[in-house]
Amino acid sequence: MSDGTASRRRGTRRPPILLVMLGGFGLLFLLIPLMGLLGEVAWSDLPELLGRPVVVDAMRLSLLSSVAATLLAAVIGVPLAWLLAKVDFPGRSLVRGLVLLPLVLPPVVGGAALLFALGRRGVVGGPLHDLTGLVLPFSIWGVVIAATFVSMPFLVITVEGALTALDDRYEWAGATLGAGRWTVLRRVTLPLIAPSLGAGLILTWARALGEFGATITFAGNLQGRTQTLPLAVFVALESDRAIAVALSLLMVLVALAVLILLRNRWLRSL
């Protein structure tokens, strides 16, 4: 063995240089486009811009629909994750694959598929309309459905992973104390996976906030009704790019603020 050559000290050891370089490059990769965006912003117009009704409407709608989509995804996605993790039903691995589908499908195609299925003349939307008079596209319901469709996989994957990794015995402990399966789920299982659940919800929300293709195809682009921020950006791109860029930036900043704030709390565990 060669003698231990002295190396400089204090604090932790320096990470390998190649790793730092590659990681720094990865970071640059994320930063450069943001810089590009920042370079295009007409900063002086920003305050006036953000007060416009179009922008205010879009902002409100974006927040509302992304939160609603996150909640809907929680209500149907968490049980789906639970079934995938805990119940050994036939075709489970097929369903596992299906869950990832909205990730692969380009959102515009996803929106078209939603339209085929849930439009007023769709396979499901038709009967639904005949029975109840409900029209899903061109309403906030359409926006929420489109956003839920594209973002739910994030929640299902995260929660299923956490449930699979969870120590079953806590649930047994709950059961021996007289808690039925439902009570166990509510008072033991969900609190125990709270960090992963939180992380999954944040990812879902972020994806729902940025959703564009499926929404414009399925829900249309109606100011004040279905025009979310990304859709407003799209219209603005037709006329004034500076506005579009400013709106994008606004969206990014809102999202970033929320993510950084919550991430240090929840996303650790992801």
Place this chain on the structure above:
Amino acid sequence: MSDGTASRRRGTRRPPILLVMLGGFGLLFLLIPLMGLLGEVAWSDLPELLGRPVVVDAMRLSLLSSVAATLLAAVIGVPLAWLLAKVDFPGRSLVRGLVLLPLVLPPVVGGAALLFALGRRGVVGGPLHDLTGLVLPFSIWGVVIAATFVSMPFLVITVEGALTALDDRYEWAGATLGAGRWTVLRRVTLPLIAPSLGAGLILTWARALGEFGATITFAGNLQGRTQTLPLAVFVALESDRAIAVALSLLMVLVALAVLILLRNRWLRSL
């Protein structure tokens, strides 16, 4: 306490009915759009369609670029995840938020941002072009860069989570046996997080395969050079809907096959 009333037996207990209903609804939510898509397919034209050069070219390019994007994401994303998990540098929580940015940014805006930055006259692309004559848009490089930008977060998040959860002491064990940090990374850390790494790579690949908005904005759309399957679908939507639907279906089936195959191996651990 009330007497234990007899309940039917054999096998495991039935899961709570509400949970099954909600989970089933969640599954329906994923299935219905797929059914809508299937309902629109002109099955008889399918074989001829899939043999067309446009389709073959797009398929080849999609597979090539999605795999390349996954590899690039691995090369720069894994080190980034490692730095985020292991090195306590200033601004780490800001970077943690930044990593999620491409998730929030509508892909078209992301593509525009890439163009601002890496275009022929962009902040970075300009000097790059002047120095080397390299033009990133309108080439497969552009496709790969766009796909990497939107899909890398999946890898970084998954790997960072796994690294944070990893028992450090395995790495110490490696070090005391004479392995430098680089060797430890290669021979201990990465193999130990292999399941999460695999899961992250699959998610990344799936997202890269479905990528549309950033690609068309940044890399353009030329058959055989930058036209991936989602782009072909979009263009077909403008002219012949049947082709578009058939192509979407093809893409979904390829992705589903790969996901189901790999998922049972890797994604468990996510």
Place this chain on the structure above:
Amino acid sequence: MVEITVTGLDAKIVVGRGEDFRLDMELRIPPGRTVALLGPNGAGKTTAVMAIAGVIPIDGGHIRLGDHLLDDPRSEVLVPPERRNIGVVFQDYLLFPHLSVVDNVAFGLRSTGTGKSEARRAARLWMDHLEIGELAAARPADLSGGEAQRAAIARALVTEPRLLLLDEPLAALDVTIRAHLRRLLADHLDGFLGPRLLITHEPTEAFLLADEIHVLEDGRITQIGTPDDIRLRPRTRYIADLAGANLLTGWASGGTVVVSDFELHAADTQTEGPVLVTIHPRAISVHRRQPEGSARNTWPTTIKRLEHYGDRVRLQTDLPIPLTAEITPGAARELSLEQGGEIWLSMKATEISLGAA
């Protein structure tokens, strides 16, 4: 207060686990009695607990608590765990990390419909009883091992269960505090009137806490008896090792026992045929030279190994028969014993106990 019917456990548990493990045992515990289920890792102890608690259904046999049939494959009865009213103290306690200690203890009452404040009040009563009243607001992660143990016991007892299952309640603890907590556990269990099952692989725990010990090895009960029975008349090598005794197999005939071609003289001249021979390490005397006197068994050998334990010294010999003897450190020094040294052993005939094999 809820009425408690004090009734015994009567179970025959047949259940498979994984590929090739199968538990097949009977268990009867009268009210107020503690049975220890003692066995090595993987013997099936936890499997038995889970079957009784209702977490895994049995494949054959039955589980009955008083007149309540809890599980019986033949009559298709399976009461789910939440309706069995069986208290379980898990090996590493499994206190819910997201709840305060008082909410952990109150969990059972809350789950069965009691209101929050009333459940907390009842929880506090039990906590005071177990002397952890001041820890109500603490999180489980902040408790010491002993405090966590008491919280787990309080949590199990607060629902006034009809049966108490304790799965290695001391295994998670540091050796130096285990003795102390064992005493406390004995005290805490005193007030519980139902049957109790204590799972352990620590003989001391079983000897100190149980009225009766069932030894479980590889899914089968190999011995049932009082702590003294088990200690003095072990029936398998595993139990003998636990009790610290030498266990040999031989052939007895008129007071002579042949063990691997070597003849021992026993006081018991009645037992004949194949026998289990138990010899306590303290009953073996060690000498530097051939001893004179009344001991009927005496032979020379060499020390294969010499070990110092706190206040005693154990020495092992291999030939003519494998035996462990125990002496005081003083005696060891006096005899200046060392590994590989030549010695003589002697043993009175009355110290050799024989049991039919």
Place this chain on the structure above:
Amino acid sequence: MVEITVTGLDAKIVVGRGEDFRLDMELRIPPGRTVALLGPNGAGKTTAVMAIAGVIPIDGGHIRLGDHLLDDPRSEVLVPPERRNIGVVFQDYLLFPHLSVVDNVAFGLRSTGTGKSEARRAARLWMDHLEIGELAAARPADLSGGEAQRAAIARALVTEPRLLLLDEPLAALDVTIRAHLRRLLADHLDGFLGPRLLITHEPTEAFLLADEIHVLEDGRITQIGTPDDIRLRPRTRYIADLAGANLLTGWASGGTVVVSDFELHAADTQTEGPVLVTIHPRAISVHRRQPEGSARNTWPTTIKRLEHYGDRVRLQTDLPIPLTAEITPGAARELSLEQGGEIWLSMKATEISLGAA
């Protein structure tokens, strides 16, 4: 073969951990000797191992192995762990789950540049030596505790380290096989020529495996000595508890020792002033009635607690001084002792040993 310089360890380790823990200890181990670092949970034992192995840098002091300075904040020297050539056997072995056993053992050589087949050949040699040669292809998850221990030792030894650190190498094991593995460990360590540090909180382990014991409590060394020193002259309550002895504090003057207002007579008439009084439980005799005879200390008391351990019975008394006595099960039966019963204790003056407090 690599050349090995057999050299001793010389360390002064000052390092903080978390908010309020600080380790400050010196440690010197000559080549070929085993020092046991014995201490309760959280005393800082693992911290010491990590500092010596180089995983955490020390804040003060120095770590020197032979003439190699490994860590010294003042001279800004810090050799990273991979260049210290120190073998570590971790508490739960930490065998790499993704590698076969032979690749685990070969890991060190592979990491330092040896080719695959040659590293495997060397690994197999060590594995054969430790009698796990046939497990080469197995995965760590399939090993029993004893096999895993040997694989971990082989993995540490194959790089021919200059110092061996063993962090609670037996803690992960079932009590019933621990004794067996302890013996094997002693054998396996015999061939290693460098200094060895054994971390443990099991006194038996320390007594059996170490040449010298350092007792670590709350970051400080509280006693250093041979196993006999530690056993016979414990200096803290923790050590006395471990050794099974009664440790009291009192005031000695001319052969009379006052312990909580009670007078004991000791043979030692020299020691004066505040003293540590050590009394071994076996040195205390138990009687039903007031004993006659030569014992100079004798008094009546009641049994506070009676405990049966395999082959001995311990009884505790509280008044006038808290003492634990130990007798045989036979004696206990003969005296028909029971909890709460009235007894007399006696003790010879020669059995009371005094040390300056």
Place this chain on the structure above:
Amino acid sequence: SSGERTELLVSAAASLADGFIAIEAAYEESHPEVDVVLNFGGSSALREQILAGAPTGVFASANETIMNDVAAAGLLHEPSQVFATNRLAIAVPEGNPAGVAGLEDFDRPELLLGLCARGVPCGDFARTALQRAGVTPVVDTDEPNVRALLTKVELGDLDAGIVYVTDVIARSSVVDSVVIPDEFNPTARYPIAVIARSGAQDTATKFVSFVLGAEGQAVLADRGFGVHE
């Protein structure tokens, strides 16, 4: 008070956004009882929405083929009318750094050139013009719509692209243009129609008349559109 207003959903091609926002304002001023709600998107996406039963009252397409699809599905109240025309121009980055002179430059492989994709009206028209000029284009990208193409020209990533005259007028501050001679330049027609069964056919018909009337045409003419025949 807005609750009493009749709502009219107008789906218009995204390239018409600027003009239709102005028309909406003008129309609502003269018809306070009507609330025009604009829905901008790609013509094909709008078609899918209408085919799927969207409550669209008026459909203004940038593409006659797409309007024909809707007509073929029997969803038009009455046949569509052309409300605007457009012609093509070559867009080049400010200062025309590559020195593009006309359609003849579109076969120079060393230039970065873009067109709209085939099947997209501006792409089909551009190819018609090139064919008339006898040029076989060598392009680097088939953009999905004019805006995408124009953005790349503005940023200098393309040396030239064929777009509509209206587009270079709207973006004259950031792009320059090269005229395409009339003999090669095809005319794009923008059809508008009332959608059947929308439940607001009267209102819709009035809106279409407004677009075709003097006020609507003036707004469109301001933006460079040719007024309808």
